[in-house]
Amino acid sequence: MITAQRKLTPLSFTRVRFQDNFWAPRLEVNRKATIPHIYQKLDETGRISAFDLQFTRPVPSPIVEIFGDSDLAKWIEAASYVLMNDPDPQLEAQLNQAAEKVAKAQQPDGYLNTHFIVAQPEMRWKNLRDWHEMYCAGHLIEGAVAHHQATGQNTLLDALARYADHIAATFGREPGQKRGYGGHPEIELALVRLYHETNNPRYLELANYLIDERGAQPHYYDAEARARGDAPERYWAKTYEYCQAHVPIREQEKVVGHAVRAMYLYSAVADLAHEKNDQTLLDTCYRLWDNLINKRIYLTGGIGPSGHNEGFTEDYDLPDETAYAETCATIGLVMWNHRLLQFAGDRRFADVMERGLYNGFLSGVSLEGTHFLYENPLSSAGSRHREEWFYCPCCPPNVSRTLASVGKYVYSTGDEDVWVHLFAGSTADLEVGGKAVRIQQTTHYPWEGTVAFDLKLEEAQEFSLRLRLPGWCQAYHLSLNGEEQAVQPDSSGYLVLRRQWQNGDRLVYEMEMPVRLVWANPAVRQLQGRVAIERGPLVYCLEGVDHGDAALDRIALDAQAFGAACKAEYQPGFLGGVTVIHGPGVMIDDADWDGSLYSTTKPQQKTVEVLAVPYCVWDNRAPGEMRVWLRGW
Numbered sequence: 001m002i003t004a005q006r007k008l009t010p011l012s013f014t015r016v017r018f019q020d021n022f023w024a025p026r027l028e029v030n031r032k033a034t035i036p037h038i039y040q041k042l043d044e045t046g047r048i049s050a051f052d053l054q055f056t057r058p059v060p061s062p063i064v065e066i067f068g069d070s071d072l073a074k075w076i077e078a079a080s081y082v083l084m085n086d087p088d089p090q091l092e093a094q095l096n097q098a099a100e101k102v103a104k105a106q107q108p109d110g111y112l113n114t115h116f117i118v119a120q121p122e123m124r125w126k127n128l129r130d131w132h133e134m135y136c137a138g139h140l141i142e143g144a145v146a147h148h149q150a151t152g153q154n155t156l157l158d159a160l161a162r163y164a165d166h167i168a169a170t171f172g173r174e175p176g177q178k179r180g181y182g183g184h185p186e187i188e189l190a191l192v193r194l195y196h197e198t199n200n201p202r203y204l205e206l207a208n209y210l211i212d213e214r215g216a217q218p219h220y221y222d223a224e225a226r227a228r229g230d231a232p233e234r235y236w237a238k239t240y241e242y243c244q245a246h247v248p249i250r251e252q253e254k255v256v257g258h259a260v261r262a263m264y265l266y267s268a269v270a271d272l273a274h275e276k277n278d279q280t281l282l283d284t285c286y287r288l289w290d291n292l293i294n295k296r297i298y299l300t301g302g303i304g305p306s307g308h309n310e311g312f313t314e315d316y317d318l319p320d321e322t323a324y325a326e327t328c329a330t331i332g333l334v335m336w337n338h339r340l341l342q343f344a345g346d347r348r349f350a351d352v353m354e355r356g357l358y359n360g361f362l363s364g365v366s367l368e369g370t371h372f373l374y375e376n377p378l379s380s381a382g383s384r385h386r387e388e389w390f391y392c393p394c395c396p397p398n399v400s401r402t403l404a405s406v407g408k409y410v411y412s413t414g415d416e417d418v419w420v421h422l423f424a425g426s427t428a429d430l431e432v433g434g435k436a437v438r439i440q441q442t443t444h445y446p447w448e449g450t451v452a453f454d455l456k457l458e459e460a461q462e463f464s465l466r467l468r469l470p471g472w473c474q475a476y477h478l479s480l481n482g483e484e485q486a487v488q489p490d491s492s493g494y495l496v497l498r499r500q501w502q503n504g505d506r507l508v509y510e511m512e513m514p515v516r517l518v519w520a521n522p523a524v525r526q527l528q529g530r531v532a533i534e535r536g537p538l539v540y541c542l543e544g545v546d547h548g549d550a551a552l553d554r555i556a557l558d559a560q561a562f563g564a565a566c567k568a569e570y571q572p573g574f575l576g577g578v579t580v581i582h583g584p585g586v587m588i589d590d591a592d593w594d595g596s597l598y599s600t601t602k603p604q605q606k607t608v609e610v611l612a613v614p615y616c617v618w619d620n621r622a623p624g625e626m627r628v629w630l631r632g633w
Contacts, residue, residue, distance in 0.1 A: 007414055033369035073140045076098055244257050299518065315523070423446075
């Protein structure tokens with residue numbers, strides 16, 4: 001019987017320990033630098049003291065941004081994840097203090113939002129379309145669940161369960177309830193997590209209501225606007241596509257509107273497809289995924305080209321220099337694809353997950369961990385740089401919580417199966433068929449494509465080990481205990497080895513990792529005549545600092561010449577240790593122009609040596625230009 005329920009279970013990040021030179025250093029920087037930095041900024045901007053409920057209006061910006069509570073909530077979640085793998089008494093004390101402060105701000109009826117408790121109590125739940133009460137509630141719930149898992153304390157979890165009870169009593173289809181739902185999705189996926197943490201089905205039903213009611217007619221946002229004396233037609237976004245509420249979710253055909261909102265909504269839709277065994281919701285996810293991946297995603301895994309709506313425009317609209325591609329949106333993309341991956345172990349979703357993690361996500365934080373990108377363009381004239389903080393600082397704590405829990409994306413298990421989605425030097429403790437299995441990955445990935453898997457078992461055990469064959473990999477070799485294995489990928493794109501595994505078995509997986517040149521679909525008008533460089537899971541770029549005074553947009557690649565002559569070279573002391581790509585290029589020469597604006601003479605060209613670095617580490621040196629897409633032929 002075909003069902004819409006997941007057959008895979010992700011392995012918790014607490015069961016995966018990184019020992020590589022890629023993720024392990026980044027997790028250490030997150031723990032030692034990013035977590036303290038974010039806390040300091042939250043403190044400086046009043047986002048922590050806001051929960052003392054002592055500020056008054058007018059308040060110095062940006063203390064009472066209506067989404068400010070979510071920033072501390074994400075820090076709580078990130079800090080909790082760090083503690084689960086790396087006990088730290090000082091951080092735990094700081095975390096518990098923050099949790100207690102949040103809980104104490106709760107009102108007698110369960111309500112918990114600092115802005116609407118202090119600054120505008122008369123406007124509570126009056127503008128779900130534009131304001132962020134449910135969004136903040138969702139992040140607080142996620143923080144509470146993580147805090148409970150990390151510390152075993154109930155203080156914050158109980159408070160947020162009470163808040164969820166308040167929301168469940170306020171919204172719904174019963175007499176006296178509001179038929180509303182949040183303009184910025186997030187609470188829906190958080191409620192599913194709260195349901196699993198508390199075993200209270202009320203929270204699952206609330207999530208289901210919020211998904212089903214979204215976009216229903218008569219439209220709640222119209223009625224809500226009129227009730228507060230506002231004309232619906234004056235809505236600045238002009239369409240409820242902005243918040244994915246233009247039609248009910250099952251009728252939506254394209255990925256539209258605000259990119260982060262879309263990804264959080266679709267993540268919840270995927271969750272509920274499983275929880276409710278609802279094939280219509282899963283089909284909706286597949287339909288929207290197809291539109292996004294084939295027509296609306298950047299090479300880096302960035303999504304949302306427009307700064308006007310922080311989101312989507314139309315099919316094939318992917319400008320590189322003006323790309324918005326918010327870091328939080330790529331995080332949402334990873335979350336959604338990770339959820340879809342668990343239904344059947346389909347490689348497509350793991351490929352997208354990997355693309356986002358290694359490129360558009362990691363570009364959002366500097367190597368030293370205290371500077372961030374909100375937008376992730378694919379070209380810069382030199383004006384785009386990471387910053388210590390933002391007026392809307394959603395990205396820094398989102399990056400931190402994702403890094404702290406990145407181990408959850410590596411493995412999944414089934415009754416008699418282990419899926420390996422990502423490759424990283426690590427040790428994982430799994431359970432298959434009720435028996436313990438330890439898998440040690442030894443690899444220099446993503447700089448090299450060879451991964452050795454060493455298995456430790458208490459006793460011989462039969463199960464299937466499923467290794468993802470990445471979409472970028474065209475040739476591979478497998479050997480088990482030194483003997484070559486002839487294994488073809490299954491229909492889901494995984495190499496399946498089923499056998500009676502023995503303690504001490506070693507499987508070596510070699511994925512060939514040549515440099516690849518990539519072109520965009522001709523329908524992407526902004527990228528006509530452009531080519532990009534990839535190797536393994538990484539997208540590469542050129543930086544001005546490596547090319548003297550050359551303007552990067554003048555550099556072009558002869559695909560055949562570059563492909564034949566380029567070389568990949570690992571440089572351990574460069575940008576934290578990366579593989580760079582050298583190769584020949586040509587550049588338009590301006591030596592004979594003498595300051596003229598136009599000429600009837602064809603420009604001359606000269607040869608140049610191109611140095612490409614991984615996109616995820618750009619802007620970690622001297623400021624300057626950057627470009628992913630180069631002129632090519």
